[in-house]
Amino acid sequence: MVNPTVAAPQLVLANFASALAVDLSEHVVLQKWATQAPREVWLLHPGDLLATPVRPSEAFLAAACGLLGMTPDDITVVTVPDQPGMAMADSVRRVGLLPVLARWARARPGARMLPVALDAPTTRLARDLGIEVAPYPDGAPPPAHTVAAVMELNTKSGFRTLARQLDIRVPPGETCAAADLPGVVRSFLAEHGGVAVKPDRAAGGHGLRFLPRPGADVAETEAEVTAAARAASHWVVERLVPHRASLSAQFSVEGAAARWEFDGTMTVLDGAFTGYRSPLPASVTAKELREWGTRFGHHLAALGYRGPFGLDALLAEDGGMLYATEANVRRTATTTPYVLVRRLAGAAKPGAVSWNTGHIPGAPDASFEQAHTRLAKARLDYRPDAGEGVVLYADVFPDVPVRYLVIAATTARAAELERLARRALDGRSFGP
Structure with a gap:
């Protein structure tokens, strides 16, 4: 970091x-x-x-x-x-x-x-x-070999290969070329009943599909897979894991060591990241995820990598088993908000404050001034003297999601401020 x-x-x-x-x-x-x-x-x-x-x-x-x-x-x-x-x-x-x-x-x-x-x-x-x-x-x-390794580990297949070598649990799955995708999906659907179909190199849920879709018949599913195969050259097909939480832990590699920075739960819509809640609720433990991340980070250090990375996982509904789904060996959607939290709140250590990120749909006339004014009028904007509030941590443009960061002393207070902020920011128009 x-x-x-x-x-x-x-x-x-x-x-x-x-x-x-x-x-x-x-x-x-x-x-x-x-x-x-x-x-x-x-x-x-x-x-x-x-x-x-x-x-x-x-x-x-x-x-x-x-x-x-x-x-x-x-x-x-x-x-x-x-x-x-x-x-x-x-x-x-x-x-x-x-x-x-x-x-x-x-x-x-x-x-x-x-x-x-x-x-x-x-x-x-x-x-x-x-x-x-x-x-x-x-x-x-x-080193050039480090840069090449980073490229490989940011693919779904590259991560899965290393995860198995490091004894990190991943969902059952298979990597295949586009031409083989329909057959692999057909086989996995027959065995598991539901699959996640992912472009080998993608981020933010781009290109991700969950099959079969509700109400879709076999012909519709086959047609969707055939169409998908034209969008990327290589794919990863995984057993769909019904889960009760999506977790993400962030680490940094410094010297020969990997250090945990923070973790939390992700909010996800159709596989796409929409927000983050840190720290984890008391009902969820990330001990295994932290161990995996440390192991993964030590491997990155040996490859010569220095800097941040994240590890995402699903906490299964059945038995609470944890499955790692991908690594992001780069700055992610949470690393900059975390730095901002540390700078504004002066947190001595991760978990000293609670923070949430999220977004609401943008409007055709949206602007930063208008969105910020709404927060200020509701007295929700971040105030250093109070040590809590809402920051529009990304700029605001027309028809672009309005992204916010909530900082508070407790999880409950962060949730309350987020609810109020969403109400203040919501609306089809940002005009008078």
Whole structure:
């Protein structure tokens, strides 16, 4: 994780456009994810630079910097428009911004790059700029074999292979080529009754299907599988696990050690992540998940990886068995909100405060000013003196989900504030 007291200047690269999470041909979904890039402003300190595919609004920048005790003039924001089919680090060159970033880096000896995703284009960009990649020590760049391993472990099949080697329980499943997908699904449905069908490289629930769908007959299911097979070259088919909770634990690799940072429950809709609740409720234990994550992290350390990663799992309804479903060896949707919680609440350790994230549907006329005004009028906006409240941790754009972070002293209070915030923010229009 990022140390809130970090002194070295940072170039925060919001490279949501990376082949690490999905194929770069998925430009529509990458553009959708890019609307969340302004949230990385919460990682900045005076003197830092944010390279983002979507420029934050002035209102969002002012509010964020105000909470962090600085002004927008204390930081630099460079907009790097995504180029279809291209990783963001390569887009920097394509749009002519390499000299801009190079001048910034030369003026700040010791500057480091902090990317969302560690991929080969990013390490090349850091090399060309003459700066380190955080948190790698002593100026040594991430080795090529480490970057390749990170690419592999961000696939469903790569994770499942390593999980079995490390004695981490995963749902019964099989990896197959697109041409074999219908037959594999047919076989698993006959054996298990329900399956999860996942593109081998995907994130955020993109492309995930649960079969059979309620009310669908055999012909409809076959047609859906045939159509799905054209969307990706490789797939993972798993037995559907009826579950009572979706868990996610986050870790960081520093040196040769892996350290647990925090864990919580995910809210999920049709397999897509929609929110997070931390810490875990008393009725749920993550001891096994933490053990798995530590084991997984030690393996990453041996591969030369340094930085954050997350491990997701399902807590089965029947018998409470835990099944790991994927690893995200990169910054995730929870790592930046966690840093923000630590910076705002001054938490001495994970679990010292409760925090939730979530979102509501956007409106055609939505803006940060209007959404923030609604929270302020309801006296729900985060107040440092109270140590609780709601932060719009991502910028607000028309027809884009409005994302919020709730911070409170207890789980019950966080749930209450979230309920009130959703009521205040809800509505088809953000106008008067």
